[in-house]
Amino acid sequence: MFSLFFYTWGEKELVVLILLSTLVDYTSGLLISYGKRRLGLYFSIGFNVSILLYFKYANFISGNLIGALEFLNMSSENALQFSNIALPLGISFYTFQTMSYTIDVYRGQVKASKNFIDFATYVTLFPQLIAGPIVRYAVIEKELKNRTVTTSLFYEGVERFIIGLSKKMIIANNCALLADGVFNLPASESSAIIAWLGIIAYSFQIYFDFSGYSDMAIGLGKMFGFNFPENFNYPYIAKSIREFWRRWHITLSTWFRDYLYISLGGNRKGPWRTYIHLIIVFFITGLWHGASWTFVFWGLFHGMFLIIERVLENKHLKVPALLSHVYVIFVLNISWVFFRSDTMADSFQYIATMFNFSLQTNMEFLNYYLTKELIFVLFAALILSTPIYKKVMYYTTHSTMTFTNYTLFSPLKSIGLFMLLIICFTYIATDSYNPFIYFRF
Template identity: 65%
Template sequence: MGFYSWGEQELVILILFSAIVDFSSALIIENGKKKLGLLISIVFNLGILLYFKYSDFAFSNLANLLTNLNLSEVNASKFSDVILPLGISFYTFQTMSYTIDVYRGHVKASKNFLNFATYVTLFPQLIAGPIVRYKDIEVQLTNRENSVSLFTEGIERFCIGLAKKMIIANNCAFLADGVFSMPHDEMSSSLAWLGIIAYSFQIYFDFSGYSDMAIGLGKMLGFNFPENFNYPYISKSIREFWRRWHMTLSYWFRDYVYISLGGNRGSNLSTYFNLFIVFFVTGLWHGANWTFIIWGLFHGVFIVIERLGFSKILDKLPKLISHFYVLFTITISWVFFRSDTITDAFSFIKAMFTFNIETNVEFLQFYLSKETFVILLLALLFSIPIFKKFSQFITYRFKTHLKALTCMRYLCLISIFIVSCLYISVDSYNPFIYFRF
């Protein structure tokens, strides 16, 4: 709680109130008034999420509509510039999952408010996930096992996550931001592709880095948080991509939105409709902007196409072609995710496919330094499980020299931690991408 209060100050009242409402709602559900308790929880959580995250978006669009109709926009603009509380998208989803699980009978309502408030405000994953369900750590809240091995594992995971962020993601961001800041009519196709590939690496290592740090801190405190990423860029279909990318969010939407809508229990048409609803909400969850909605629906379209039979074709194709299909589709989708407006997104995509080979040499000399080029190669290497397999091979091959291998491993971890700290000392403020969601 102190961690959150330090950054958000008086807005800590909102998360405390959220904890009180959902704690009480679960007790109401368990006392027999199931629908009332669930309704209170959902209305409250969605209410604060809609107001703090989406009121500015809704009323700015309303103001634009009124302006186009030559009507007054004074009242519509009153809801603009609403402050966005840190982590609100994550802790509202966590507390809603708790009351829904109590409603469904998957967990018992907590009788100890301190334990429940600890779950809501657990600082390692509070700001940007992974989304932890109450049933995952219910026992650990009261009976954790702390050990040297678990603490050591946590430190290792934290160091890896920090290196992902400071060494890889930030350097990729430097290149991506430089490309996206260029006028699109001055951008060559090669620069456009270079920029979006850099951003693809940035967002993966930025977010997976935070998840690794959160999981590592959790282990240091005796908590085992769920995994959030599993090499998504090696997927052979968009469906598989969403089983590997931001897994806790994907499972949340599957269990609490898709299944609640009926899932695939109805006709094919209703299933496709449910999928579009889920991906519309997924896009909107990521940000109050039409670009995020288009990004979500873009994924929804390909999920439906694959369910219509394209997945069977993908299974028969060589893996290389399936991988190329996924990487190409995901890369195009990231343009909408990164762009400020839909117009900017389409202008960037147009630049990608104009096949103008003239490149701004001065730009490349400034942004694509030898250091950045090496980082891009490392990003490519660590986005596939080749290093993991290589590590397993070395461990097996030299299993008689485990002490020497362990020393080398710790030396590598200490080295990347020192390098990460050096980057922190010279870098300007550069928060994790998902902090704003």
């Protein structure tokens, strides 16, 4: 009930949609368990895809249709009725989550839930409802029926929540100031240095924004006795785009792998079919992130490099680790331009500026944005986007920790977390509204 109240508070009457989705997938699971396998599967997929198409993509389809009709000098009046449809919060996440349930039931990997309250709790769990992680039913099936909340697990959840909140408020929001400033700067006033600083800041912003939300969701889950899956594993240390997708938004990439890529045939039907499957998967991955050609291009851009990597892998071409890492960072920064820009024209204009080293640097802009606070945040983002801090903490707490040292370290750690929480509250009190990036997906 609390989760439904949480969702209703923000979405009001649109809560009916998530309730309807819950009822449809609960019924679909029962249909599959009673022998109506195809009916249950198609009912679930058909309903969830339909509401996604209508609520998330009707505006996109309408806009492109209007443009095509106007180009052909035809009336676009009828298409206008689909051009202003509200996007329900979290619809991309809860539709994928419920579809994974019915597909798993169809495949025999989980048993259909006979308890509607348990299933509704699974769908509407408020910590991860809005922006993931995408939790599969099998992961928390036992915890829905019987879970234990311990003091240590609750403290672990609080610690994880504070770390996630700090990622968002201290790092992501400060990086957003620079990224927004650069992307809003007219091309005539920008330069290569400014453009690269802007996209690097955005790379840190989106990582710490989204991984911060995932940390907060995982932390809240632990407070209530749920163990949600990890969603990030230092993606910026990847040495290939393929490895990047094993580390970035893990619950989404594994969803596409298990329910789309493998269903299409995966890599079992030869290299050319594999490449086609990758293009389909990353086309849909881009479209999942947003109803815009920039997102579609972003997805296809990643798909293209995945294909290139497979071709080179088949030729047994090995590249030094450092060079591979530089290549990945370069490709990711170019791809984030399309993810961040409003239009394809804006994207290409921004990229052109990134490589136009003849432009004079706007020092007034840099002096305004590159404050000591922001420079410190960018440095912290660089360090924390690698496992260096994690390894230092592990070494401190496991390799050299004596009982005496532990009694000193533990209170210091708690004080540090409390100070982070105070800093976050200070930012919340003074900053303007800055929602999580993935709220709009």
